[in-house]
Amino acid sequence: MTTSNTRPVSSTTPEPPPAEIDVRPQGPVDRIQRLLHAQATLGPAAVLLVTVCAFAVISPNFLQPANLSLVLQQTAVVGTLALGQTLIILTAGIDLSVGSIMVLCSIIMGRLSADLGVPGPLALLVGLASGMACGLFNGFLVTRVKLPPFIVTLGSLNIFFALNLWISSSETIRGTDMSALLLWTGRVVTIGGTRITYGSILMLAIVAVLAYALHRTRWGRHVYATGDDREAARLAGIRVNRVLLSVYAVAGLVYAVGAWILIGRIASASPQAGVMDNLDSITAVVLGGTSLFGGRGMIVGTVMGALIVGVCRNGLSLAGVDVLWQNFAVGVLVILAVSLDQWIRRARR
Numbered sequence: 001m002t003t004s005n006t007r008p009v010s011s012t013t014p015e016p017p018p019a020e021i022d023v024r025p026q027g028p029v030d031r032i033q034r035l036l037h038a039q040a041t042l043g044p045a046a047v048l049l050v051t052v053c054a055f056a057v058i059s060p061n062f063l064q065p066a067n068l069s070l071v072l073q074q075t076a077v078v079g080t081l082a083l084g085q086t087l088i089i090l091t092a093g094i095d096l097s098v099g100s101i102m103v104l105c106s107i108i109m110g111r112l113s114a115d116l117g118v119p120g121p122l123a124l125l126v127g128l129a130s131g132m133a134c135g136l137f138n139g140f141l142v143t144r145v146k147l148p149p150f151i152v153t154l155g156s157l158n159i160f161f162a163l164n165l166w167i168s169s170s171e172t173i174r175g176t177d178m179s180a181l182l183l184w185t186g187r188v189v190t191i192g193g194t195r196i197t198y199g200s201i202l203m204l205a206i207v208a209v210l211a212y213a214l215h216r217t218r219w220g221r222h223v224y225a226t227g228d229d230r231e232a233a234r235l236a237g238i239r240v241n242r243v244l245l246s247v248y249a250v251a252g253l254v255y256a257v258g259a260w261i262l263i264g265r266i267a268s269a270s271p272q273a274g275v276m277d278n279l280d281s282i283t284a285v286v287l288g289g290t291s292l293f294g295g296r297g298m299i300v301g302t303v304m305g306a307l308i309v310g311v312c313r314n315g316l317s318l319a320g321v322d323v324l325w326q327n328f329a330v331g332v333l334v335i336l337a338v339s340l341d342q343w344i345r346r347a348r349r
Helices: 028-038 042-058 065-090 098-114 120-143 149-168 198-216 218-228 230-235 240-266 278-287 299-318 323-345
Strands: 188-191 194-197
Touching: 042 299, 065 098, 065 194, 065 198, 065 218, 065 240, 065 278, 065 299, 098 120, 098 149, 098 240, 098 278, 120 149, 120 240, 188 198, 194 198, 198 218, 198 240, 198 299, 218 230, 218 240, 230 240, 278 299, 278 323, 299 323
Parallel strands: none
Antiparallel strands: 188 194
16 A cells, blocks of 8 residues: 655645835925826926026016017927927927928918919918928828938938028018908017017917817827837727827917918017027926926926926026027036936836
8 A cells, every 4th residue: 555745735826925115204305296297287387487487587587578578489389399399209209300390481481472472361372281291291201201300300400401401592481461361470469568468378278189089089188199100009909090190280280370470579580590499498398397208297397397487588688698598508408307207207106
């Protein structure tokens, strides 16, 4: 008779040890980090408030109605470009051609109206369509040719700028030769002693439309999902390429509206005006709390970011700081904003 040396097996299998859980107590820094992660516009609002207060102390003229009007007028163009840039960055892309598209559209509008005698409404519509076509061109290369957005828009920046110089013959088109409709965005309305241009009001209207579209429509949810995780969005049934193409088209249309605002702002169509607004638009988006890695950000935050850029440039100018160091300060703001975004993204859930 043989006996077995095996021991009886327990009817229950031992449970694996529990996963290690971070139970460290949260300090003030952790709470601030989580708060900024949950409220994307809180950081930009605080920075804007501190910046305004600082320059109000440095320069007594900063809070004068005339100066505040100037800040709003300067912010209208960059702010509009930043709104279109926000859509691109929400999808984890970036657009370096924003300034070139805007100037090209302004030259097309001005040339049609001043030289060819095209009625103002038709010249405006052609300019808006041109902006959308430029956006579709970028979107096609990103979605169909599968090129990185950085490379695509870096190349199209030079393409659109060359077209701009060719169409304009490197000459400025005077506002007196254009239709009054193209100059309408430069007209002002006085509110509480502050002169606000119709271009600024138009920018706020775009803010309202885009904010509603991003947060109240299926398209907006698809934009956020695509930027957060493109492959997961595709597996969830979202037509990612179609979403991206629509985003670039809408962004191009917004840039064209920025061209209309630019014409009213400077009362002309110049082939050199606003070409280098690319950096300021990206700066405004990043300062507004939109992540460069996509999927996180708000339109309202972008407006605050644009105001921060405008306030900084205006305040430094009033303080007698050279333009060279104004650009230096804006560059520092970009680095700090991206560093803050990285820190916020590591917030413990």
